[in-house]
Amino acid sequence: MRILTKQPTVKGPAEMFTGEVWFDVIVKGEEPSRVRVNTVRFAPGARTAWHRHAVGQTLHVTDGVGLVQARGSEVITVRPGDTIHTPPGEWHWHGATPDAFMIHLAIWEGPQAGTETEWGPLVTDEEYGRSRGH
Incomplete structure (x- = not known):
């Protein structure tokens, strides 16, 4: 058994995140x-780019109000205690609502070989704007 050394908090890079x-x-x-586990904190209006995971991803919301969307599906509002699973290869994005912070645990596995996460384009303001009313 060993205690893992705390890594520094990292700012999400602009090519992968808006806000x-x-x-x-x-x-x-x-x-x-x-196994990979990150705590991710989104300021109001912040969100990931479209992306997909080779082995899928699970998100568990711990605070605030967030939005998630799989390509071709409706935007879904998520709150503390909600757990969302995206299957391997599913394009999706997630982030905070325009007026609230959101924190979640992101849990995924690295594949035996190849890229863990493939990043696509940033979610446009128009795509994000479709979340209004959620």
């Missing part, structure tokens, strides 16, 4: 484990 997003790596498993 102010910060994350803390909780664990990046070492072989044979491939």
Whole structure:
């Protein structure tokens, strides 16, 4: 057993996020484990770019109000205690509502080989604007 050293908080890069997003790596498993867990904090209006995970992803909302959307589906409002699973290869985005912060745990696995996460274009203001009324 060992206590893992806390990594510094990292600002989400502009090519992957719109708005102010910060994350803390909780664990990046070492072989044979491939588990990844981050705490992600979104300021109001902040969101990820479209992306997909080779082995899927689970999000667990811990605070605030957020939005999630799979490509071709409706925008869904999420709140503390909600858990969302995206299957392998599903394009999606997630972030905060325009008027609230949102914090979630992001949980996924790295694949045995290849890229963990493929990043696509930023979610446009028009796409994000479709969330109004949610």
